[in-house]
Amino acid sequence: xxxxxATDRERWLDDxxxxxxxxxxxxxxxxxxxxxxxxxYKEHLHxxxxxxxxxxxxxxxxxxxxxxxxxxxxxxxxxxxxxxxD
Amino acid sequence: xxxxxxxxxxxxxxxxxxxxLPSRLRPWAGVVLPVLGFAHLxxxxxxxxxxxxxxxxxxxxxxxxxxxxxFGYVFFIAAILGGVYGLQVRDGVQVVAAQTxxxxxxxxxxxxxxxxxxIYWELTAVTSVFLVWAGRTARxxxxxxxxxxxxxxxxVVLLAGVILHFVDTGSLDFVRLxxxxxxxxxxxxxxxxxxxxxxxxxxxxxxxxxxxxAYPESTPTGTVYLSIFTTKLAVYALARxxxxxGVLIVIGAVMTVFPIFFAxxxxxxxxxxTYSLNNQLGFMVVGIGIGTELAINGAAxxxxxxxxxxxxxxxxxxxVLLRTGTCLGSELGGLYKTMPxxxxxxxxxxxxxxxxxxxxxxxxxPLILDETAAGHHVxxxxxxxxxxxxxxxxxxxKIPYFAFFAxxxxxxxxxxxxxxxxxxxxxxxxxIGIGVAPEVLYRVLPYPMEYHAYTTTHVVTQYQLLLxxxxxxxxxxxxxxxxxxxxxxxxxxxxxxxxxLPAVVRGVARGGRVVVEAFALPVRGLLDRVHRxxxxxxGPEGVFARTWTTGAIAFWAVIVLAASLLLxxxxx
Numbered sequence: 200x201x202x203x204x205a206t207d208r209e210r211w212l213d214d215x216x217x218x219x220x221x222x223x224x225x226x227x228x229x230x231x232x233x234x235x236x237x238x239x240y241k242e243h244l245h246x247x248x249x250x251x252x253x254x255x256x257x258x259x260x261x262x263x264x265x266x267x268x269x270x271x272x273x274x275x276x277x278x279x280x281x282x283x284x285d
Numbered sequence: 286x287x288x289x290x291x292x293x294x295x296x297x298x299x300x301x302x303x304x305x306l307p308s309r310l311r312p313w314a315g316v317v318l319p320v321l322g323f324a325h326l327x328x329x330x331x332x333x334x335x336x337x338x339x340x341x342x343x344x345x346x347x348x349x350x351x352x353x354x355x356f357g358y359v360f361f362i363a364a365i366l367g368g369v370y371g372l373q374v375r376d377g378v379q380v381v382a383a384q385t386x387x388x389x390x391x392x393x394x395x396x397x398x399x400x401x402x403x404i405y406w407e408l409t410a411v412t413s414v415f416l417v418w419a420g421r422t423a424r425x426x427x428x429x430x431x432x433x434x435x436x437x438x439x440x441v442v443l444l445a446g447v448i449l450h451f452v453d454t455g456s457l458d459f460v461r462l463x464x465x466x467x468x469x470x471x472x473x474x475x476x477x478x479x480x481x482x483x484x485x486x487x488x489x490x491x492x493x494x495x496x497x498x499a500y501p502e503s504t505p506t507g508t509v510y511l512s513i514f515t516t517k518l519a520v521y522a523l524a525r526x527x528x529x530x531g532v533l534i535v536i537g538a539v540m541t542v543f544p545i546f547f548a549x550x551x552x553x554x555x556x557x558x559t560y561s562l563n564n565q566l567g568f569m570v571v572g573i574g575i576g577t578e579l580a581i582n583g584a585a586x587x588x589x590x591x592x593x594x595x596x597x598x599x600x601x602x603x604x605v606l607l608r609t610g611t612c613l614g615s616e617l618g619g620l621y622k623t624m625p626x627x628x629x630x631x632x633x634x635x636x637x638x639x640x641x642x643x644x645x646x647x648x649x650x651p652l653i654l655d656e657t658a659a660g661h662h663v664x665x666x667x668x669x670x671x672x673x674x675x676x677x678x679x680x681x682x683k684i685p686y687f688a689f690f691a692x693x694x695x696x697x698x699x700x701x702x703x704x705x706x707x708x709x710x711x712x713x714x715x716x717i718g719i720g721v722a723p724e725v726l727y728r729v730l731p732y733p734m735e736y737h738a739y740t741t742t743h744v745v746t747q748y749q750l751l752l753x754x755x756x757x758x759x760x761x762x763x764x765x766x767x768x769x770x771x772x773x774x775x776x777x778x779x780x781x782x783x784x785x786l787p788a789v790v791r792g793v794a795r796g797g798r799v800v801v802e803a804f805a806l807p808v809r810g811l812l813d814r815v816h817r818x819x820x821x822x823x824g825p826e827g828v829f830a831r832t833w834t835t836g837a838i839a840f841w842a843v844i845v846l847a848a849s850l851l852l853x854x855x856x857x
Binding site: 207210212222225226228229232233235236240241242243244245246249255256257258259260261262263264266267268269270271273274276277278279280281282283284285 | 546549666748749756759784
């Protein structure tokens, strides 16, 4: 991997502190949309479980963690060299 | 005179003539021809039908109705933008192949009978393979051959199905083929074969691997074209012939789920997008399986929206490939520093495919999910919801993150050329436009409908689903649990015909030789008997000396062709 050129301009995201800010903002926004479930805004949904507070938040989080952990296990079985078929 | 031309003809004929243009002018054919073709389509009214009589059989080369128009419009829009995107291409083969391929796909959309459909179906196969080969690598040559075999195979199965269907019913009309009960098991053999042919092109599970195998081996522009037309033609064909076929609900749901696992561990970002495409097709297939007017509208609307945002993603990755020479996630990162526009436009596409509110995915996908829920398919609905979160994960986050951010690869390449940026920008504007004003899209759908995507419930729950998926990604990154991008090949179903089947055939051949050598003498006696049998069948009085009907001969020729195609595949 080549090193960035010395003349490279410093970007906002190059500063670790700013990356942390982005992550913290995400945490904050997640908290806000999750807390929306404290209010009875849901209507016209099809299934009873959709009305459970936090259903969509928890589903999204668990689904993605499960997806990645399962895919990691899958890789152990399926991974071959880059030129396996050549 | 001009109205007598079928809608794809301008592209097919013009594409062939484009070969004669000087190389600097040639790529402009990719813009001018679809613009002319689109203008021609706009002169055709809904309900327009053109029939001809060939060998005493009435065919319908052109039929314009709601369903064909939805796909026709978006095919032309995508063709024009694909042409703009490819303006820097100097390779004449790509221009000619792309135009004839797009023309064939559009011709197929407007085909009113199964014979015309078959002809265009095969034309899309033999024209598009040149786009795969345009990669001009040893890999693309082999992948192209496998692709061609499978695509032509789909056509052969289609032809066999059409012949049997014609013998059964005497009809060649391309209308609803499945019975009113929607049970594929109750359908005739001919209809089942047509279903399988459509399924191959639509990349049904286990029939899907040609997609991931061939598409990423093409050129930046070639892959954009490929990603749009073949699979969506198959979606159209299913929507026309098999609406409400129950098994499609299950097939589609499996299609939405299984590719996302592969997408997470795949390193080639364009291949990640082919898995994503496979997953997206699943949503459309579920909609067709449910088969209500709203669900068919959902499938068509999602196909429309998907062509735009998935095209945009393939374009962004194509621009990355053009500038850096690679699309491997392990070799990329930090490109936003010098390709900010490509990065920004890619993010719009990524957010659209993830169905963020105010973008095109948000106003189209829920049509399918709502109809799934209305049909009380709880498990299917949960699978689709899981797949929706997964889409955001691999297309929404992984693609832009590993290409443009992640660890800095140190690559400082130029921004994409102006024409690529222009094509991507128009697509991004369309993603936003459809998201903000969905009625414009709803109006060109096959059935009239009233639908309100922007309810508080829908917007908030969608943000919850997506933002918490993003949170999961962040959590996995921060804890180091996220699998790194590695240079590797991941086995998929194509392993069975690229490795397993050839090995089995070699084994059988070796075993056969041993057996023959051991039993040489008795075998010779057997051969004598076979010879007598052959004479008995083929001799002057033999059963094969009788006259066959043309239909029977054609049918068996198709079967033999299909078998030889399969054998050839084993050899690849």
